[in-house]
Amino acid sequence: MSKKKEINRRDFIRTISLTGAGIYLAGCSRPALETLPTPVANAKTATSEVTNTQTEATQSNDASPLYGDVYLSVVHGENPAEMTRRAIAAIGGIERFVPNGANVIVKPNICTDYYPYEYGATTNPEVVAAIVQLCNGAGAKRVRVMDNPFGGTALNAYKRSGIEDAVIAAGGEMEVMNNNKFRKNAIPDGFDIKEWIFYQDILDADVVINVPIAKDHGTTRLTLGCKNMMGTILNRGQIHANIYQRIADLTSRVKPALTVVDGIRTLMRGGPTGGNLDDVKMSNTIIASADFVAADSQAATLFELTAADIGYIPAAAAMGLGTMELESIKVEEFSV
């Protein structure tokens, strides 16, 4: 028998699989996410094309008070869960928003893991839990709660905010946003940005419930419902270049079905991160509406500001995403 070294099956398989694994690994490495347009000072805004917008807005303004007669509710009181339930009941009840078997995503503001919720930087856990319970009661198939904190890790922020414990007790799930589920999506109605990288599950969900906390913000004066949609995307730094219009553009894609503004502990200064209890005012208010523009406009009044002061509210209103004319809608305000 010849002594010539022949390649045997084992060597062959080993070589092939190693090569294959190498090629495969090289191939499956995720391409770097594209960098989005460099910010410029004179970026396009809805207000710069105001004539065009207003026509569109009047044509497609399906946010006009079609449902029932209460367009927005404002509830004062001491019990956040009860206030939340009553606020939603006043605008038609959870069933109006959450059909049986719906896949629901609740998006609170869990911006950092710096401080617990008493500091007014993250949404009140009782409010979030009450919404989760309502959704479950309405027969939702799945209720997930998530945010993409910018300070600290999501796991820590979920715990520290108290939201994780409250949500799990209420029968919901906390999801740590997974980088693999961010995808580039078109923003058909966007003025300045025509596409962005969104969390796909949020766009695909049957119902998105927006649960911002109303608080001071260094850049935009206040962060409210529209601004809360910043937690659904990647490359947030790039939004700041033309922040008001870009926030409005983002909301035009996510379009939460229901917005519940937590105005219980309002951070009056030092936002969005907070850290000083002296800056927190007990405003004890919950605002609910299907129209996030209206909800934000109402919430601005908690800070003795008007919608026009908060750049992204007029921008969103100009796009026909809702109304900032609080006089033209029916507001039900009560205490519990």
Next chain:
Amino acid sequence: MSAATVRKLRQISQMLFFALFMYLFVQAVYLGASPLESDLFYRLDPLIAATAMIAGRTLIAGLLYALINLAAALIFGRVWCGWVCPMGSLLDWISPKKAKRGEGIPDRWRMVKLLLFAGLIFAAVLGNQTAVIADPISILTRSMTTAIWPALRKMVFGLEGFLYQFDFLWPVLDWIHANALLPLFQGIESVFISGIPIFIVFALIIGLNWLAERFWCRYLCPLGGMLGIFSRGAILRREVSDACTDCGLCARNCPTGTIDKRAGYASDPTECIYCYDCAADCPVSAISFPAHSPLRWAEKQPYDPNRRDVLRTAAGAVAGVSLLGIETITRREPERMIRPPGATLTDFTTLCMRCGECVRVCPTQGLQPSLLEGGIQNLFTPRLVPRLGQCSFTCSACIEVCPTGAIPPITIEEKQRTPIGLASIDQDRCLAWGYDTICSVCEEICPLAEKAIRQEEREVTDLNGNTFTIKLPYVLRELCIGCGACEYHCPAGGEAAIQIKTLPSTEVVIRGI
């Protein structure tokens, strides 16, 4: 108990201790979640205990566990190397199918590990711990932290990313992600500046197995050298009885090559790792490990260092430490050598034993083992690179794990008030200052309640003659703690337009010799 059973037990012990090492490694990031200290292997490491306490001129209670290891060496010799050390086990497992006996390598090389150990002690006396990076636990932890585990994570997440293209798999993938991958790897995509150089060193150490089996343990390992010296007087020592038929099997199979055919198959307790391979393989059961008097030391070997060798090593240590004294860091702190929180409160470089535990637990992976940023003398000491990860405001992980107190045990409240650096804005590159663009990310992100970054308003006019107001950020030196959240989040491309630099008040520490 038969010798074959003992060998089996040794193999099981190696697997269990390696599994324990990996378990501690993974759970280290869940501070205090496990009853076992994540630095358990360091605590059992007498080399690190000795150098840290000598160089730091302090008694570190946590490291006194290492006395257990020394006591074990006085009874069982280098049982640590054969039965426990996860690095040694890896070297056993990753080796050529037909083990190399290292016949071409002179026996005198065995002296290297002993002299390396002596050199480390001399350097520690001079207050220097630079060469402690050669400790095996430290090598394995560092390689695992910065290269092997992150590469594994890349591999797994790469596969996951590929599968996530198929939407119908999402429910399953979500479950795996939440229940297996997140707990194991966390959500961070860690990157390490020094990862690949560290891996190359690790791969070389493994690669030496192709010259001689357990090359590292035979010739180089300073911990092995230290334990070897204590094994001189080990109670249980290997002996060959008259039943020996001179078959030579034991000498051929010995992983450390210490069984000498010419000396009647006797071995040196300094080299023997109690693996029991010889005893288990011996066809006539001529090998046993009977008790000896610890006072009767093992015979001297030709490769043992003599007094002159030791003196030369001492001189080498003095020369080496002096040479490090010409590095520029002894005159000026580099502006980007940001240490972990509180490290400015201690004599960091003499206390730090380069163990890499802080790097392992840093949840943002902003702590990186330095390469040459702080000079050779600071090789692999931790350095915060805020552009890769900020010092998280509510986190004190590194403080909790530091085994020597180089990162002092301050409370989270103290940490939140202790500056580690100071932010400075590059106004030419700042979007607001340089490009009249609304940005404010740094101000927004600043975790301090009082905001160490504030903004002044200014009217600007663009090319079209439109006038608008922008906010220009500035740093309040009195408040900024240098956590680097602003630098991490700065949307300027490439290097941030706001950077953390060394504290302006940092005094130059004149280090001895």
